[in-house]
Amino acid sequence: xxxxxxxxxxxxxxKERMKKMYISNxxxxxxxxxxxxxxxxxxxxxxxxxxxxxxxxxxxxxDAMYFAGIIADPKAxxxxxxxxxxxxxxxxxLSDYVVAVTLSESDIAGDIADKWITSGEELxxxxxxxxxxxxxxxxxxxxxxxxxxxxxxxTIKNTIHDSPExxxxxxxxxxxxxxxSYSQLNEKAMETATEVGIVEVKRxxxxxxxxxxxxxxxxxxxxxxxxxxRKYVRC
Numbered sequence: 215x216x217x218x219x220x221x222x223x224x225x226x227x228x229k230e231r232m233k234k235m236y237i238s239n240x241x242x243x244x245x246x247x248x249x250x251x252x253x254x255x256x257x258x259x260x261x262x263x264x265x266x267x268x269x270x271x272x273x274x275x276x277d278a279m280y281f282a283g284i285i286a287d288p289k290a291x292x293x294x295x296x297x298x299x300x301x302x303x304x305x306x307x308l309s310d311y312v313v314a315v316t317l318s319e320s321d322i323a324g325d326i327a328d329k330w331i332t333s334g335e336e337l338x339x340x341x342x343x344x345x346x347x348x349x350x351x352x353x354x355x356x357x358x359x360x361x362x363x364x365x366x367x368x369t370i371k372n373t374i375h376d377s378p379e380x381x382x383x384x385x386x387x388x389x390x391x392x393x394x395s396y397s398q399l400n401e402k403a404m405e406t407a408t409e410v411g412i413v414e415v416k417r418x419x420x421x422x423x424x425x426x427x428x429x430x431x432x433x434x435x436x437x438x439x440x441x442x443x444r445k446y447v448r449c
Contacts (some may be wrong), residue, residue: 215260217269227252236276240305240418243345245276253277261335264290271299276308276335283312284448288319296326300338306380308342309337318343318348318447332381336378343384347391352444357397363392367406379415386425393431397441404431 215223216295225246232246260266264287269284279302291299296317303309317323330342346366350358367389374385389410393403407428415423434442 215266220260220266220270220281221275221278223256223279224248224253224275228277231257236307239307241307242304243277244274248277250283251440252394253281254363257281260285262287262364268295270312274302278311279303279308280312286316288431289314289321291320293326295323296320296322300341303337303341306337306340307375307378307403309341310384314341315348317345318352323349324399325427331378336380338340339381342386343381343388347384347387348447350388350391350449351395351442352424355398358396360398363385363396364402367399367402371406371409374413375408379417381425382413383415383425384414386410390430393427394439394442400431400435400440403429404428407431414445417438 216425228246233245236245236247257338260339263285266281267286270278270285273279289395296313299313299316300309300360320326327342327345327349328344330338333339333342350363366404370385370389374382374389377385388427389403389407392402393407394401407426410427413425413427415425417423434440445449
């Protein structure tokens with residue numbers, strides 16, 4: 215399936231209601247408003263195609279960019295490829311749910327995420343923290359350095375309230391993910407979440423969100439979800 219065919223099919227799947235929802239979260243034109251589940255039949259036909267993924271991502275069309283993440287070949291992407299994708303990620307649904315997810319399936323995920331976390335750029339930082347959420351929620355605990363994850367919790371404790379808004383949200387999610395998916399630091403995550411307390415995330419044209427990682431971790435623990443790992447990261 216070529217580029218023009220994919221764009222036509224995505225256009226045909228667009229729904230005005232989904233388009234409005236994406237725009238309310240920060241997307242802008244061009245976009246069609248395609249539900250992510252509706253993309254699966256096209257993805258099954260294509261499977262993995264990095265060249266096509268790069269073409270689609272370069273359009274700036276939100277739906278095409280999201281679909282690019284589904285058919286990308288993360289192991290074939292270089293650091294400069296991921297940086298280029300990040301440059302095009304203009305709001306959090308791209309940085310955290312397309313670029314960070316794709317990065318998490320590469321062999322260079324940790325190295326790139328570490329650089330993004332210390333970049334000082336809101337969405338790069340957000341994508342870096344989010345990438346670790348996808349990694350911790352999928353890969354075995356043995357793949358991670360306990361002291362490194364512990365130090366990352368310390369960073370969150372000391373900096374979360376002064377971080378950019380989207381970064382705050384991703385950091386809070388990291389705290390929650392460590393608490394549930396990285397068992398050996400569950401207690402430290404709970405202690406850190408208590409010290410951090412409620413995190414306010416301000417949003418344009420919307421009311422602030424108030425995040426409570428301690429409460430979220432406890433709820434999942436009560437359901438017996440401690441140690442939870444996803445089978446797949448990408449849909």
